[in-house]
Amino acid sequence: MILYGIPNCDTVRKARKFLDENQVTYTFHDFKKQGLTLETIEKWLQTQPIEVILNKRSTSWKQLTDEQKQALTSGQDLSVLTEMPTLVKRPVLETQSTLLFGFKEAEYQSFIK
Numbered sequence: 001m002i003l004y005g006i007p008n009c010d011t012v013r014k015a016r017k018f019l020d021e022n023q024v025t026y027t028f029h030d031f032k033k034q035g036l037t038l039e040t041i042e043k044w045l046q047t048q049p050i051e052v053i054l055n056k057r058s059t060s061w062k063q064l065t066d067e068q069k070q071a072l073t074s075g076q077d078l079s080v081l082t083e084m085p086t087l088v089k090r091p092v093l094e095t096q097s098t099l100l101f102g103f104k105e106a107e108y109q110s111f112i113k
Helices: 010-021 038-045 059-063 066-073 079-083 105-112
Strands: 002-005 027-030 092-094 099-101
Touching: 002 010, 010 105, 038 079, 066 079, 099 105
Parallel strands: 002 027
Antiparallel strands: 002 092, 092 099
């Protein structure tokens, strides 16, 4: 199980705390230090639409040009996500059978039972 995110994100902290308190074993992947590959993004897109993956409320999203936003939402240029991984809705919990974006305690609760 891999939890993707950035350590100083409040939502990521909540997810990590929840997993730790429930004694769930996971690996933490820091977007900023370890990056994000195009292969990982493409794998996520096989199960989730780009709208679920993108964090359109992020500062990074607001800094993009309209052309970049269009290319990203249409799937034409996913490389922007590798350059600016903070565009991904955090945290991302990836297991062999599940992929969750964002932290909702009820979702995580049902997942670990």
